Amino acid sequence: xxxxxxxxxxxxxxTAVLATGVVFLLIRAVPGDAIGExxxxxxxxxxxxxxLRAFFGLDRPVWSQYLSWAGDVLQGDLGTxxxxxxxxxGIVTDAFLVTLQIGLVTxxxxxxxxxxxxxAAGSRPGGAMDMLVEGFTLVSLSAPVFxxxxxxxxxxxxxxxxxxxxxxxxxxxxxxDNLESILLPVLALGLLQAGAYAQFxxxxxxxxxxxxxxxxxxxxxxxxxxxxxxxxLRNIAIPLVxxxxxxxxxxxxxxxxxxxxxxxxxxxxxxxxxxQGRDYPVLQGALxxxxxxxxxxxxxxxxxxxxxxxxxxxx
Amino acid sequence: MRRGRIEWLLxxxxxxxxxxxxxxxxxFAGSPDAVAVTRRLEAPSAEFWFGxxxxxxxxxxxxxxxxxxxxxVVATAIALAGVxxxxxxxxxxxxxxxxxxALSRSADALLAFPPIILGVVLASTLGTGAGNLILAxxxxxxxxxxxxxxAAALMETGRAYVEAARTLGHGEWAVLTRHVARNVAPSVVLxxxxxxxxxxxxxxxxxxLGLGVPPPSPDWGASLQESRNYLTVAPWLAIFPGLAxxxxxxxxxLLGRALQTAGR
Numbered sequence: 001x002x003x004x005x006x007x008x009x010x011x012x013x014x015t016a017v018l019a020t021g022v023v024f025l026l027i028r029a030v031p032g033d034a035i036g037e038x039x040x041x042x043x044x045x046x047x048x049x050x051x052l053r054a055f056f057g058l059d060r061p062v063w064s065q066y067l068s069w070a071g072d073v074l075q076g077d078l079g080t081x082x083x084x085x086x087x088x089x090g091i092v093t094d095a096f097l098v099t100l101q102i103g104l105v106t107x108x109x110x111x112x113x114x115x116x117x118x119x120a121a122g123s124r125p126g127g128a129m130d131m132l133v134e135g136f137t138l139v140s141l142s143a144p145v146f147x148x149x150x151x152x153x154x155x156x157x158x159x160x161x162x163x164x165x166x167x168x169x170x171x172x173x174x175x176x177d178n179l180e181s182i183l184l185p186v187l188a189l190g191l192l193q194a195g196a197y198a199q200f201x202x203x204x205x206x207x208x209x210x211x212x213x214x215x216x217x218x219x220x221x222x223x224x225x226x227x228x229x230x231x232x233l234r235n236i237a238i239p240l241v242x243x244x245x246x247x248x249x250x251x252x253x254x255x256x257x258x259x260x261x262x263x264x265x266x267x268x269x270x271x272x273x274x275x276q277g278r279d280y281p282v283l284q285g286a287l288x289x290x291x292x293x294x295x296x297x298x299x300x301x302x303x304x305x306x307x308x309x310x311x312x313x314x315x
Numbered sequence: 316m317r318r319g320r321i322e323w324l325l326x327x328x329x330x331x332x333x334x335x336x337x338x339x340x341x342x343f344a345g346s347p348d349a350v351a352v353t354r355r356l357e358a359p360s361a362e363f364w365f366g367x368x369x370x371x372x373x374x375x376x377x378x379x380x381x382x383x384x385x386x387x388v389v390a391t392a393i394a395l396a397g398v399x400x401x402x403x404x405x406x407x408x409x410x411x412x413x414x415x416x417a418l419s420r421s422a423d424a425l426l427a428f429p430p431i432i433l434g435v436v437l438a439s440t441l442g443t444g445a446g447n448l449i450l451a452x453x454x455x456x457x458x459x460x461x462x463x464x465x466a467a468a469l470m471e472t473g474r475a476y477v478e479a480a481r482t483l484g485h486g487e488w489a490v491l492t493r494h495v496a497r498n499v500a501p502s503v504v505l506x507x508x509x510x511x512x513x514x515x516x517x518x519x520x521x522x523x524l525g526l527g528v529p530p531p532s533p534d535w536g537a538s539l540q541e542s543r544n545y546l547t548v549a550p551w552l553a554i555f556p557g558l559a560x561x562x563x564x565x566x567x568x569l570l571g572r573a574l575q576t577a578g579r
Binding site: 011014015016022023026027029139142143144145147150151153154157158163249250252254256261268271275276287290291294 | 562
C-alpha cells in the first residue's frame with residue numbers, strides 16, 4: 001500500500017516536472033515576444049532590446065531559464081509579471097480564487113440537479129424518466145458551453161428584459177452583486193456538468209441494481225424503499241463523491257471560454273491575456289497552478305478510492 | 316422502439332445529413348459571401364431562413380457552408396491523432412520497458428492539461444489557420460489514443476497467438492504490424508467516434524476565442540464570435556451556428572453510444 005502510494009506520488013511529480021518543461025518550451029516558441037511591444041517607439045533599437053532581454057533573462061539558453069525558474073518555484077517564488085511589475089503569485093492566486101468560487105458553486109448546482117435526475121433514471125432503466133434524462137444529458141453534453149451562455153443571455157433579455165452586469169464584483173465587496181455577476185456563467189457551466197453528473201449517477205445506479213445482493217434483498221422481501229436507501233445509496237455515495245473531484249477539474253478547465261464571454265477576471269482570462277501579451281512569468285505561473293490543481297485532485301481521488309475501497313489498494 | 320435502434324437511426328441519420336452538407340454545400344444553399352447591403356440584420360423569414368448578418372449575408376448559407384470547414388477540421392485532426400497516438404501506443408504496449416516509459420510519461424504530461432487550455436497555448440504558438448488548428452487538436456487528443464492503443468496492445472501481446480507467431484519465427488515488426496496492430500485498430504476507431512464531439516467543442520471554443528480559422532470563413536465557432544456584439548439585436552446570429560454545433564455533437568455521440576453498446 002505504502003509503496004504503491006509512493007510510486008503514484010512519484011509519477012505525479014514526474015508528470016508535473018515534464019508538463020512545466022513542455023510549457024516552458026512551448027510558450028517560448030510563440031512568435032513575437034513582449035520586448036518589441038514594450039519598447040514601443042524605440043523598437044528596432046538593438047541596444048535597448050538587448051538590455052531589456054538581459055534584464056528579463058531572455059538572452060540565456062532556454063534550459064538555463066527553466067532551471068532558474070524551477071529553482072525559484074521550489075522556493076515559492078513564481079517571479080514578477082513582465083507587464084504589470086507585480087508578483088505573479090498574487091496575480092495568479094487572486095484570479096484562481098475567482099475561478100474557484102465559480103467552480104464550487106457550479107459543482108453544487110451540478111450535484112443538486114444531476115444526482116436526483118440520475119437516481120430517478122437509473123432506478124428504472126428504460127422507463128419514461130430514463131428517456132427524459134437521457135435526452136437532457138445528450139443535449140447538455142453536446143451544447144458548447146459558451147453557446148449555452150449566449151442563449152442564456154438572449155433569453156434573459158427576451159423574457160425578463162434583464163441584462164446581467166458584465167462586470168465582476170468580488171464577494172467581499174457585495175455578495176448580492178457578486179452572485180448576480182456569476183449567475184449566468186454558473187448556470188451555463190452547471191447545465192453542462194449536471195448532464196455529466198446525471199449520466200454518471202444513472203450508470204452507477206443501474207449497474208448496482210443488477211448486483212446479486214440487491215436481488216437477494218428483493219428476494220428476501222425487503223421493500224424497494226429500504227433496498228434503495230440502505231443498499232444502493234450507500235454503495236454509490238463513494239463514487240459520487242470522488243466524481244466531484246473530476247468534475248471540479250473539468251469545470252476549472254472549461255471556464256476559460258465562459259470567463260471570456262462574461263468578462264470575469266478568473267484564471268482563464270488571466271491566462272489568455274498573458275498569452276496575448278507574451279507575459280511569460282504570468283503564463284507559466286497560471287499554467288503551473290492549473291496543472292498542479294488538476295494533478296493534485298486526480299491524486300486525491302485515487303487516494304480516496306484506495307482508502308475507502310480495500311479492493312483498489314493492491315492495484 | 317428499442318433504445319439502441321433510436322440511437323442508430325437518429326445518430327446515423329444526422330451524420331449522413333452533416334456529411335452531405337459538408338461535401339456538397341452548394342446543393343443546400345447559395346453563396347455564403349453574397350452581400351445584400353440593404354438587408355442587414357434581418358430576422359429569419361421565408362426568404363432568409365436563418366436571417367441575415369451585419370453585412371447582409373445569408374446566415375443559413377453561412378451555416379451550411381461552415382459545416383465542411385468546421386467538421387472537416389475536427390475529422391482530420393481526430394484521424395491524425397488516431398494514427399499518431401494509435402501507432403505510438405501500439406508500439407509502447409508491444410515494445411515495453413524504456414520506450415513505453417518515455418512515451419507514457421510524455422502522454423501523461425500532455426494529459427495533465429485541461430484540453431481547452433492546451434488548445435489555447437498550442438493555437439497561439441502555431442498561429443491561426445485551418446492547418447495549425449488541425450495540428451493543435453491532433454496534439455491534444457493523440458495522448459488519449461495513445462493510452463487506448465497501449466492498453467489494447469498490452470492485452471494483445473500477452474495472448475497466445477502472439478507467442479505462436481513468434482514461435483513460428485515471425486520477426487517482431489511483422490508480429491506488431493500484422494497481428495497486434497490489426498487487433499488494436501477497432502478500439503482506436505471507436506475512440507475516434509467517442510472523441511469527435513469533444514474535439515468539436517474545443518474547435519468551436521478556439522474559434523470563439525479568435526484562435527481558430529479566421530473570418531471571413533463561415534466556421535461555426537468564428538461565426539459565434541462575430542455574433543457576440545449583436546446578441547440582443549439579432550439573436551439568430553448566435554442561435555443557428557450554435558444549434559448546428561449542438562446537432563453535430565449530438566449525432567456523433569449518439570453514434571458513439573450505439574457503437575459502444577454493439578461492441579459489448
